[in-house]
Amino acid sequence: MTTPLLEIKNLHVTIEGKEILKGINLALEKGQVHALMGPNGSGKSTLSNVLMGHPKYQVTGGEVLYQGRDLASLKTDVRARAGLFLAFQYPTAIPGVSVVNFLRTAMKSRFGEAFQPKEFRKEFKAAMAQLGIEESFATRYVNDGFSGGEKKRHEVLQMALLKPELAVLDETDSGLDIDALRVVAEGINRLRGPQLGILLITHYQRLLSYVEPDVVHVMMDGQIIQSGGKELAHELEAKGYAPYETEKAPAP
Amino acid sequence: MDKIGALKGEAIRPAAWERFTALPWPSKTDEEWRRTDPAKVPLGEVELSPDPASLRVGWEEISPKLIASGVILTDLVSAKKQFPELIQEYLMKSGAPEGLAKFVALHEALFSQGLFCYVPEGVSVELPLRSWVEIAKDRAAVFPHGLIIVGEGAEATLVDERRAPGGVHGPIVSDEMVEIFLKAGSRLRYVHLQKWPPQVVELFTQRVLLEKDAHFLNLTMGLGSTLSKANVETTLTQTGARADLLGLFFGSGRQHFDFQTLQDHRAQATTSDLLYKSALKDDSDAVYRGLIRIARQAQKSDAYQANRNLLLSQGAKADSIPMLEILADDVRCTHGVAVGPVDEEQAFYLMSRGVPEAEAERLIVGGFFEQVIQRLKLKELEEGLMAQVSNKMNKGDPKE
Numbered sequence: 332m333t334t335p336l337l338e339i340k341n342l343h344v345t346i347e348g349k350e351i352l353k354g355i356n357l358a359l360e361k362g363q364v365h366a367l368m369g370p371n372g373s374g375k376s377t378l379s380n381v382l383m384g385h386p387k388y389q390v391t392g393g394e395v396l397y398q399g400r401d402l403a404s405l406k407t408d409v410r411a412r413a414g415l416f417l418a419f420q421y422p423t424a425i426p427g428v429s430v431v432n433f434l435r436t437a438m439k440s441r442f443g444e445a446f447q448p449k450e451f452r453k454e455f456k457a458a459m460a461q462l463g464i465e466e467s468f469a470t471r472y473v474n475d476g477f478s479g480g481e482k483k484r485h486e487v488l489q490m491a492l493l494k495p496e497l498a499v500l501d502e503t504d505s506g507l508d509i510d511a512l513r514v515v516a517e518g519i520n521r522l523r524g525p526q527l528g529i530l531l532i533t534h535y536q537r538l539l540s541y542v543e544p545d546v547v548h549v550m551m552d553g554q555i556i557q558s559g560g561k562e563l564a565h566e567l568e569a570k571g572y573a574p575y576e577t578e579k580a581p582a583p
Numbered sequence: 584m585d586k587i588g589a590l591k592g593e594a595i596r597p598a599a600w601e602r603f604t605a606l607p608w609p610s611k612t613d614e615e616w617r618r619t620d621p622a623k624v625p626l627g628e629v630e631l632s633p634d635p636a637s638l639r640v641g642w643e644e645i646s647p648k649l650i651a652s653g654v655i656l657t658d659l660v661s662a663k664k665q666f667p668e669l670i671q672e673y674l675m676k677s678g679a680p681e682g683l684a685k686f687v688a689l690h691e692a693l694f695s696q697g698l699f700c701y702v703p704e705g706v707s708v709e710l711p712l713r714s715w716v717e718i719a720k721d722r723a724a725v726f727p728h729g730l731i732i733v734g735e736g737a738e739a740t741l742v743d744e745r746r747a748p749g750g751v752h753g754p755i756v757s758d759e760m761v762e763i764f765l766k767a768g769s770r771l772r773y774v775h776l777q778k779w780p781p782q783v784v785e786l787f788t789q790r791v792l793l794e795k796d797a798h799f800l801n802l803t804m805g806l807g808s809t810l811s812k813a814n815v816e817t818t819l820t821q822t823g824a825r826a827d828l829l830g831l832f833f834g835s836g837r838q839h840f841d842f843q844t845l846q847d848h849r850a851q852a853t854t855s856d857l858l859y860k861s862a863l864k865d866d867s868d869a870v871y872r873g874l875i876r877i878a879r880q881a882q883k884s885d886a887y888q889a890n891r892n893l894l895l896s897q898g899a900k901a902d903s904i905p906m907l908e909i910l911a912d913d914v915r916c917t918h919g920v921a922v923g924p925v926d927e928e929q930a931f932y933l934m935s936r937g938v939p940e941a942e943a944e945r946l947i948v949g950g951f952f953e954q955v956i957q958r959l960k961l962k963e964l965e966e967g968l969m970a971q972v973s974n975k976m977n978k979g980d981p982k983e
């Protein structure tokens with residue numbers, strides 16, 4: 332058996348003393364797309380932030396292995412340079428820092444010696460064009476005053492340029508109009524391939540009909556309570572989370 | 584202070600000298616000096632003299648066309664000889680400053696050299712004018728005096744630097760004053776770039792008078808010196824005058840900045856918009872005290888004041904004291920203060936893209952200052968000023 336790209340074992344996480352993740356298990360192979368669905372507040376963004384090493388969460392149990400390596404001791408920037416990427420549900424604004432300056436710095440950090448400053452402009456412009464982002468975007472401040480859709484495109488733009496090996500996309504489809512959704516989905520599909528694993532967090536079947544998942548997980552109250560094929564997403568769309576609520580209810 | 588007694592005969596303006604000697608040495612119990620120890624001004628350790636050679640004033644030559652249109656950029660000693668009527672009309676005519684009394688008196692008694700800039704009525708100077716004042720003497724008190732006059736409907740940008748390229752020896756006290764006159768409908772963009780070497784203790788006074796519909800866009804940038812205590816006063820004397828007052832301070836080591844500002848609205852429908860920001864590394868600290876004063880007759884005026892401080896280490900400290908004195912009832916006025924470390928979410932976002940923590944902090948600090956500098960709305964200046972910030976950011980950081 333090969334080592335999975337990502338392996339989460341019995342992960343417990345608290346924030347400010349409150350337990351949010353209560354024993355998550357998940358294994359994702361290279362080249363796979365896994366969808367993660369679940370009601371509001373079930374802990375999906377908590378999981379993505381923990382994967383990226385956000386300092387405000389405490390891992391109280393279990394472990395996360397990335398390419399077989401325990402992530403616990405690795406700082407956020409080290410994880411990113413190792414190929415981990417998170418498209419944020421709510422990207423942070425950084426006033427005063429332009430998109431182009433930010434992305435140049437990010438790519439320099441990610442690729443080190445291999446970064447080619449001369450190629451950067453060209454690559455950057457091409458990636459923007461593919462996502463239907465106007466050139467004037469380059470000089471705007473990072474996420475500052477971006478519309479919901481602009482924020483999401485900007486996240487996918489970064490993913491395209493930083494070429495991760497594992498991408499967690501946290502509701503990258505929410506807040507997008509139909510056309511934008513297609514553009515973003517196409518952007519994701521272009522990057523999809525044997526070298527990339529994707530964890531796709533979404534509330535909607537819509538995105539999954541563009542980006543077909545290999546596996547669908549359902550998360551409730553900090554646990555993955557069911558995993559299955561793509562038909563599971565259809566089922567959820569039809570019936571909602573109610574059947575799972577009752578299933579869970581008798582637990583002591 | 585024996586030296587001071589011995590100097591009496593040398594004072595250029597004896598009445599000011601009398602005022603200086605009569606005023607008590609500032610005390611830590613004075614509100615103005617509560618956060619800056621007056622004992623740290625080493626007046627007893629430096630040579631006090633009105634010697635114009637203690638300063639070197641320089642500027643980029645202006646074009647023959649500008650000279651022909653009457654624009655003057657020169658040093659004060661030359662200006663006194665060549666343009667006595669202008670000097671007579673404007674020098675020390677900007678009104679008595681409300682702060683730093685003892686040092687203003689000393690300055691007045693002893694200053695002889697500085698920058699003189701005059702833009703005649705109706706003349707627009709397209710390219711930024713550039714000037715600098717350098718310290719040319721060791722262990723001295725220096726008294727730069729700037730005099731800037733922008734005639735009716737005239738326009739100019741002046742970038743005015745303070746520096747000592749060869750370095751200096753021993754303590755230096757710079758006791759400076761800049762006077763600026765904006766005539767009706769004129770427009771001046773004035774960047775005061777303070778890059779004194781670390782031996783310098785600075786007292787700085789700026790007095791600006793704006794007439795009808797004049798627009799003053801000011802950036803005071805404090806990067807150098809060990810201690811800088813400043814008083815920046817802007818008086819909107821006539822209707823429609825507008826002042827955009829920007830400040831940017833970047834402290835490291837044990838640098839101490841103490842800034843006091845006055846937005847003095849004396850006429851109807853005047854506007855002032857102040858944004859002062861400091862980023863503080865190591866054990867540096869900043870004090871900001873800002874007064875908005877709106878006179879009874881200054882109805883329909885707008886006054887804004889914001890002071891933001893970024894603390895980049897445990898040892899850094901910032902104090903911010905906004906003050907309002909509003910006698911008119913139909914005005915808009917807001918003020919805001921923020922003091923805090925680098926935003927954790929911003930740092931996390933950058934780091935999640937592979938940017939190391941120190942580099943993320945540099946980006947955030949750069950952005951923090953970029954928001955001030957971009958308000959100058961002059962691209963060709965912005966890059967150079969941001970480079971000054973980066974330069975300060977990159978040096979004196981032993982970890983890198």
Ligand SMILES: Nc1ncnc2c1ncn2[C@@H]1O[C@H](COP(=O)(O)OP(=O)(O)OP(=O)(O)O)[C@@H](O)[C@H]1O
Pocket residue numbers: 346347349351369370371372373374375376377378420
């Ligand atoms: N700082 C915090 N303090 C306390 N509780 C928090 C904090 N941050 C998040 N939580 C809680 O953690 C739980 C999980 O939140 P999370 O954002 O992970 O949910 P989610 O599944 O991503 O929801 P959504 O679908 O709405 O995005 C929620 O109940 C939330 O209120």
Ligand SMILES: [Mg+2]
Pocket residue numbers: 375376377420501502
């Ligand atoms: Mg979420």
